[in-house]
Amino acid sequence: MNPFLEKLARRSGPSMIAASFFTFGVVFLLLWNWIFDRVLASILVLNTESQVFEPWRTSPVPITMDVYFFNWTNPEEIYDHSKKPAFAELGPYRFTEHREKVNFTWNENGTVTYRLWRRWYFEEGKSAGRLTDKITTINPATMVAANHVKNWNYFTKRGLSHAFSVMGYEIHTVKSVGELIFDGYDEPLLKVGPLLGIDLPSADKFGWFHPRNNSYTFDGTINVDTGYNGSLGEVKSWNYKENIDFYTGKCRQITGSAGELYPRHRKRDSISVFSTDTCRSMQLDYKEDTLVKGIQGYKYSAQAGMLDNGTLIPENKCYCDGKCIPSGMLNISTCRSGAPLFGSLPHFYGADPIYGSMVEGIKPEESKHESYVILEPISGMPLDAVLRLQVNVKMSPIKYISMYEDVPEVYLPVFWLEQVLSISNDISWKLWLISHAPTICPVAGGIFVLSGFLVFAYVIRKLVNEMSHKRKRTIQFLKEKEPLNQSTNLTTRKLSYVESFIRN
Numbered sequence: 001m002n003p004f005l006e007k008l009a010r011r012s013g014p015s016m017i018a019a020s021f022f023t024f025g026v027v028f029l030l031l032w033n034w035i036f037d038r039v040l041a042s043i044l045v046l047n048t049e050s051q052v053f054e055p056w057r058t059s060p061v062p063i064t065m066d067v068y069f070f071n072w073t074n075p076e077e078i079y080d081h082s083k084k085p086a087f088a089e090l091g092p093y094r095f096t097e098h099r100e101k102v103n104f105t106w107n108e109n110g111t112v113t114y115r116l117w118r119r120w121y122f123e124e125g126k127s128a129g130r131l132t133d134k135i136t137t138i139n140p141a142t143m144v145a146a147n148h149v150k151n152w153n154y155f156t157k158r159g160l161s162h163a164f165s166v167m168g169y170e171i172h173t174v175k176s177v178g179e180l181i182f183d184g185y186d187e188p189l190l191k192v193g194p195l196l197g198i199d200l201p202s203a204d205k206f207g208w209f210h211p212r213n214n215s216y217t218f219d220g221t222i223n224v225d226t227g228y229n230g231s232l233g234e235v236k237s238w239n240y241k242e243n244i245d246f247y248t249g250k251c252r253q254i255t256g257s258a259g260e261l262y263p264r265h266r267k268r269d270s271i272s273v274f275s276t277d278t279c280r281s282m283q284l285d286y287k288e289d290t291l292v293k294g295i296q297g298y299k300y301s302a303q304a305g306m307l308d309n310g311t312l313i314p315e316n317k318c319y320c321d322g323k324c325i326p327s328g329m330l331n332i333s334t335c336r337s338g339a340p341l342f343g344s345l346p347h348f349y350g351a352d353p354i355y356g357s358m359v360e361g362i363k364p365e366e367s368k369h370e371s372y373v374i375l376e377p378i379s380g381m382p383l384d385a386v387l388r389l390q391v392n393v394k395m396s397p398i399k400y401i402s403m404y405e406d407v408p409e410v411y412l413p414v415f416w417l418e419q420v421l422s423i424s425n426d427i428s429w430k431l432w433l434i435s436h437a438p439t440i441c442p443v444a445g446g447i448f449v450l451s452g453f454l455v456f457a458y459v460i461r462k463l464v465n466e467m468s469h470k471r472k473r474t475i476q477f478l479k480e481k482e483p484l485n486q487s488t489n490l491t492t493r494k495l496s497y498v499e500s501f502i503r504n
Contacts, residue, residue, distance in 0.1 A: 022452025029445035045227035066092035075172035087361035117216035131178035184210030233261025251318035262380035279335035301372035326352035390416035
């Protein structure tokens, strides 16, 4: 064997380290993307042992909900068509929400069924007012009752009109913030309505969120993908149905995330979120790349894909419920027992200008009224979410009901809410690593390859230096010990001795 290779073999420890580093680095550079994706897929699944289960089951950070009311300042002028309804915004009234998923059923088809238990707590110190503040707003009970019978016969409508008069109802009502949100207030029509054949909410009191607080049944039964099928967090059924009864065509389909988890590998196109509040899937379109705590994210916001009713996107016509209205208003009346309720972004942001022109006191601003979700694109995990929704009541003239016979057709803003959710610091560093994996992994592979090369180069250099040093010492030794006139045979023997010395 070559003397050099013999000496290299004697240093098998460093040589093996060099070869291992180099081989691992090359393999990692070629396969890191596949390895990383397999590891990520094994982590981003829902089961009782997975890392995402507890943050999904109960939010690790409080969710804030700010409620803003539109105080109606001129209700007495509603019959004067030269005057517009005027509103002044009051709020925010802040609540902290605690969510917890309960009543789990793990299904064999890779889904989990659960209910959502939600509790809200008022935070007066972070609010601009108290729950006792009085709000002047449209009377929702009379509006819903009148709208329900608008196509009935003359005698029924006159009878209801007389009942409104006898019971002392007006077109507006003045209630406290607490009564309008969670506490509710006594509403005689809730008891009288069913006797007249009017379909009104079956509750002891009326409140926009009554009796939602501390309830685990209000949002219904939700079934989502656990991620084993590759669609983590996507809603598969709601109340044991895969389609919604309130719409037709493709609008009946339940699609999109439940709002907490999303499938991996997001693109710069759009995402879909299913909302139990509006009984429909809502599309959020890609807007821009952005940074959240140093993590690259895709921002998806409510744009035409969500807000249009068929005027801009023909496929959305099936949400119209008969009559399509200008873009920017979501018809949720069929979802709410036929009540003339419509959803929009706050202050009609992003909506057709016709809505803002109907009333006074509306000032849409992108920074205050946009609704969006920011996702880390590799994992699909939410980095930041600001969800805003405004509730409006459509007021229309109704023949033979005196209170509404001469009113204008107008969409009256009632209140809007804002929910904010951001990732906690103990999760953000993990998402930072995931986000930077396309940079970290190739660099790590390159470091291993370079380390292997450097260790191998060090071993080679050391061997070369040792052999060179030995050769020099041997030659010097021969010069000092042998006379210059030695015979050729002796010289030959000495050279053989040198080669043997160097070899060993």
